[in-house]
Amino acid sequence: xxxxxxxxxxxxxxxxxxxxxxxxxxxxxxxxxxxxxxxxxxxxxxxxxxxxxxxxxxxxxxxxxxxxxxxxxxxxxxxxxxxxxxxxxxxxxxxxxxxxxxxxxxxxxxxxxxxxxxxxxxxxxxxxxxxxxxxxxxxxxxxxxxxxxxxxxxxxxxxxxxxxxxxxxxxxxxxxxxxxxxxxxxxxxxxxxxxxxxxxxxxxxxxxxxxxxxxxxxxxxxxxxxxxxxxxxxxxxxxxxxxxxxxxxxxxxxxxxxxxxxxxxxxxxxxxxxxxxxxxxxxxxxxxxxxxxxxxxxxxxxxxxxxxxxxxxxxxxxxxxxxxxxxxxxxxxxxxxxxxxxxxxxxxxxxxxxxxxxxxxxxxxxxxxxxxxxxxxxxxxxxxxxxxxxxxxxxxxxxxxxxxxxxxxxxxxxxxxxxxxxxxxxxxxxxxxxxxxxxxxxxxxxxxxxxxxxxxxxxxxxxxxxxxxxxxxxxxxxxxxxxxxxxxxxxxxxxxxxxxxxxxxxxxxxxxxxxxxxxxxxxxxxxxxxxxxxxxxxxxxxxxxxxxxxxxxxxxxxxxxxxxxxxxxxxxxxxx
Numbered sequence: 001x002x003x004x005x006x007x008x009x010x011x012x013x014x015x016x017x018x019x020x021x022x023x024x025x026x027x028x029x030x031x032x033x034x035x036x037x038x039x040x041x042x043x044x045x046x047x048x049x050x051x052x053x054x055x056x057x058x059x060x061x062x063x064x065x066x067x068x069x070x071x072x073x074x075x076x077x078x079x080x081x082x083x084x085x086x087x088x089x090x091x092x093x094x095x096x097x098x099x100x101x102x103x104x105x106x107x108x109x110x111x112x113x114x115x116x117x118x119x120x121x122x123x124x125x126x127x128x129x130x131x132x133x134x135x136x137x138x139x140x141x142x143x144x145x146x147x148x149x150x151x152x153x154x155x156x157x158x159x160x161x162x163x164x165x166x167x168x169x170x171x172x173x174x175x176x177x178x179x180x181x182x183x184x185x186x187x188x189x190x191x192x193x194x195x196x197x198x199x200x201x202x203x204x205x206x207x208x209x210x211x212x213x214x215x216x217x218x219x220x221x222x223x224x225x226x227x228x229x230x231x232x233x234x235x236x237x238x239x240x241x242x243x244x245x246x247x248x249x250x251x252x253x254x255x256x257x258x259x260x261x262x263x264x265x266x267x268x269x270x271x272x273x274x275x276x277x278x279x280x281x282x283x284x285x286x287x288x289x290x291x292x293x294x295x296x297x298x299x300x301x302x303x304x305x306x307x308x309x310x311x312x313x314x315x316x317x318x319x320x321x322x323x324x325x326x327x328x329x330x331x332x333x334x335x336x337x338x339x340x341x342x343x344x345x346x347x348x349x350x351x352x353x354x355x356x357x358x359x360x361x362x363x364x365x366x367x368x369x370x371x372x373x374x375x376x377x378x379x380x381x382x383x384x385x386x387x388x389x390x391x392x393x394x395x396x397x398x399x400x401x402x403x404x405x406x407x408x409x410x411x412x413x414x415x416x417x418x419x420x421x422x423x424x425x426x427x428x429x430x431x432x433x434x435x436x437x438x439x440x441x442x443x444x445x446x447x448x449x450x451x452x453x454x455x456x457x458x459x460x461x462x463x464x465x466x467x468x469x470x471x472x473x474x475x476x477x478x479x480x481x482x483x484x485x486x487x488x489x490x491x492x493x494x495x496x497x498x499x500x501x502x503x504x505x506x507x508x509x510x511x512x513x514x515x516x517x518x519x520x521x522x523x524x525x526x527x528x529x530x531x532x533x534x535x536x537x538x539x540x541x542x543x544x545x546x547x548x549x550x551x552x553x554x555x556x557x558x559x560x561x562x563x564x565x566x567x568x569x570x571x572x573x574x575x576x
Contacts, residue, residue: 052082059091068099086112090125102133120150127158136162153183160192169200187216203233220246220253227259236267252283261293270297288318295327299334307331322352329361338365350388363396372404383416391421395430407438425451425458432464441468459489463496470503479503494523498530501537510540528557532567548574 059074075092079085089112096105109126116122123146130139143159146152156179163172173196179189194209210226223246230239240263246256257280264273274297281290291314298307311328315321325344333341342365348358359382366375379397382388394417401410414431421427432447445468451461466482469475483499490496501516517534524530535550551571558564 047084048081052078052085052088054078055081056085056088056091059088059095063091063095068095071095072099086116086119086122090121093125093129097129097132102129105129106133118149120146123149124155127155131158131162136166151182153179153186153189156182157186157188157192160196164192164196164199169196172196185216187213190216191222198229218249220249220256224255224259231263236263239263254280254284265297270301273297288314292324292327295331299327299331302334304331304334308335322349323354325352326354326358326361329358333361333365338369341365350385355388356390356392359390360392360396363400367400367403372400376400376404389420391417391424391427394427395434398434402434402438410434423454425454425461428454429458429460432461436464441472444468457485457489459486459493459496462486462489463493463499466503467499470499470506473506476503476507480507492523494520494527494530497523498527498533502533505533505537505540510537513537514541526557528554528563528567531557532563532570535567535570544574 055074055078059071059078062068062071062074072092072095075088075095078088079092082088089108093105093108093112096102096108106129109122109129112122113119113126123142127139127142127146130136130142140159140162143155143162146155147159156175160172160175160179163169163175173193176189176193176196179186180193183189190209190212194206194213197203197206197209206229210222210229213222214226223242227239227242227246230236230242240260243256243260243263246253247260250256257276261273261276261280264270264276274294277290277294277297281287281294284290291310295307295310295314298304298310308328308331311324311331315324315328318324325348329341329344332338332344342362345358345362345365348355352358359378363375363379366372366378376397379393379400382390383393383397394413398410398413401407401413411434414427414434417424417427418431428447428451432444432451435441435444435447445465448461448464451458452465455461462482463486466479466486469479470483480500480503483496483503486493486496487500497516497520501513501520504510504513504516514534514537517530517537520527520530521534531550531554535547535554538544538547538550548571551567551574555564555567555571558567
């Protein structure tokens, strides 16, 4: 704070300068002057440099202290005192951008560019402002004008970036290559070319540009970006080399070591992953996270005693033991110590991330011990408690009732779920499949149609209804329409493709049926039903050899004895 004589002196100075420019300021703000059609007339008036510079310094000081409105007012007063002060106008424009008043800044900038069409700095600011505001076409044109006047690498870089952003890859490549002709040591030129080639799928070119970037200026962030690029392109060995190079420069880089371990796991090399995790554990800021990963590898490698050891220690050390218990329970379960597993699962709190999985695992263990009553009570109690209730518990409880021959209670569970979650299409679908498993396809179809009333684009409900109609030989045109919609929504789903083939079969379009069923088999090679359908279709077009092969494979794949016998009867017909 300024006090005493200094404050009086400052006020006197302000009064002197204010007097010298007050009349012009009363005529309007500088913003109005800048955008007024008659503003050229003001250029002929005398210029008060003292006034202009005073308010300019005031504005700079206020801007530095983030008093933006005050700074804006000061710059505008400065421009009233000197309407030709371009450096003040530039500062005002930058300030307006910082204040989020881009349109006002652009109006001033365009006016300045009209008055100074050959000023490089003004055109550069205008181009940058166009680009920042998403006015790409205007930015491109302005950068082109700039490049004609001054082939500055920065302008080429910006123009190439704009072309790339618009997916104009050829134009962008040409600009970046022109930049590298001007400056063959341009790190940013090589970098943006690498990003460009990466985006348009030119892997080898992107790789070459990235390597040039590393030669010019090795940096860990760039190395991580390149490693991620290699992993995306399934060049795992190249990614490993990059991570190892990072670790050569800094052997305690947690991210590099962790990424390397994760990559080895994806490559199904758990021993190498374990080796990296053991090294990471020595200096990791979050050792518990590393130990959790080590424990999971032990579980996958069936080293259950070691998994129990590491998870038991974590359970004692962790501030969040609820996240450890499910893993420890899984290790005990694999060791055959089901009681210890159940003890840990039962202690998992409902607020824990692993709670839902833990309860379902506990139910599975009780079911394996034929303790259906205990499992049913556990899930019933969970559903009754709003804090413990999970949607998956309804389906699991209904299944338990079905397995214990209490079908009506199973249906009642789903009815309760629908009352609780009336618009949940997943619950409706599960209810439909539950009814289908009971052989009640009519009731199941009703549930699926309820789904379609909520979401007409549900591919699986469309497929179910269409397939059931085709299987029954009813509503075949509508069945085809439904299944075609489902295929459009899920083109890579082999089971939906099978439905399309089957509805063609039912319509007597056997060649089209074969085409779709072969597509289905290319996705789901080992499905017995699809193989059986293919056999039926091959037989209809007279290809007995393929029909025989499809039936034989279907027979081998079926586990259901009734369905197996049905296929055997078809095979027996070949020998008659």
